[in-house]
Structure formats: structure tokens, C-alpha cells
Amino acid sequence: MNKSEILQIIQDKLSAKIDNLERLIAETRASNNETKSSMGDKFETSREMVQQEINTLQIQLNENRNSRNSLKTINTNLHQTIGLGSLVQTEKGFFYIAVSLGKIISNENKIFVISMESPLGKALSGKKMGDEILLNNMKQTVKTVW
Known part of the structure; x- marks a missing residue:
């Protein structure tokens, strides 16, 4: 990506x-x-x-x-820990943490652009690959962080 x-x-x-x-x-x-x-x-x-x-x-x-x-x-370098500018993949999809903007398409991938202040942004903040989050009684695992 x-x-x-x-x-x-x-x-x-x-x-x-x-x-x-x-x-x-x-x-x-x-x-x-x-x-x-x-x-x-x-x-x-x-x-x-x-x-x-x-x-x-x-x-x-x-x-x-x-x-x-x-x-x-926003720093576009690779991230180990999720923060502003991170691209994250979970089993629910791709999320780019930047500003609240909604869905975009890049290389035929749907990416949801969310802010750090969103509930999902807050839940993902500081997580690393393999970590799990629980949001709205739904568990998600961080598969990849760019």
C-alpha cells in the first residue's frame, strides 16, 4: 500500500x-x-x-x-505503532488514520479514512500488529500496520 x-x-x-x-x-x-x-x-x-x-x-x-x-x-513513513498517519488492516477492512472523511478507493481497495478522535481511531491508537480491540461488542485484530 x-x-x-x-x-x-x-x-x-x-x-x-x-x-x-x-x-x-x-x-x-x-x-x-x-x-x-x-x-x-x-x-x-x-x-x-x-x-x-x-x-x-x-x-x-x-x-x-x-x-x-x-x-x-502526517508522516507517511511506515509505523510500528498505530497513530496519526497509520494505515491499518483488520479483518473488517482498511483504515487510514488522518481526518474524518469516509470511504476512498486506492488500487481497488476500499479504505475508510477516520480521525484519531473517532471511536475506532481511539481504540486503535497505540496498538501494534497482532493486538486486538473491542468496539461495539465486536472484536477486531490488527493484521497489518503501515
Whole structure:
């Protein structure tokens, strides 16, 4: 498994999400400006709802930017002990510990990108090949750590 390649896929996916959120914010702001100029004060409630949507999108944008920035600290060298930047295989699948992003595909392998703060990330932290974890009454064995 090439961890540098996986990290690039994660960065690309986050960049695409950031670009999409920036576009949505710009479009929503444009619609809010049109509402202000053409509808008058009696539609103040709808303008406020649009502003709340912009605020929600801005929060998501900031979270994704923070996630992308945190990827810069990841070491892609091989790991003996599971931590940030580890690629882990259990009988349940492959897990890359970086940021909360969900499933990606690399070389036809499904890899779940999880954060250290996730329940599974916390359970795996500090474990080594051959160690077992118990999460949600399901036992998993660490088969490989990259």
C-alpha cells in the first residue's frame, strides 16, 4: 500500500469539497444580494434564513480547511505503532488514520479514512500488529500496520 498515494487522494477529495463549498457560499451570497435589492423589508425573514445557510456553509468550509491543513503534519513513513498517519488492516477492512472523511478507493481497495478522535481511531491508537480491540461488542485484530 502506498500511503503517499492515499494521502494525495485524501487531499484531492478535501480540496474538491472546499471548492464546492466556496462555490455554494458565493452563489448563496449572490442570491441574498438579489433578495435584498428586489424584495424590500417585508422579506427580512427569508434574508435571515439565507444568511444562516451561509453561516452553516462557512462552518463546514472552515472545518474542511482545518482538516486539509492537519494533513500537512502526517508522516507517511511506515509505523510500528498505530497513530496519526497509520494505515491499518483488520479483518473488517482498511483504515487510514488522518481526518474524518469516509470511504476512498486506492488500487481497488476500499479504505475508510477516520480521525484519531473517532471511536475506532481511539481504540486503535497505540496498538501494534497482532493486538486486538473491542468496539461495539465486536472484536477486531490488527493484521497489518503501515
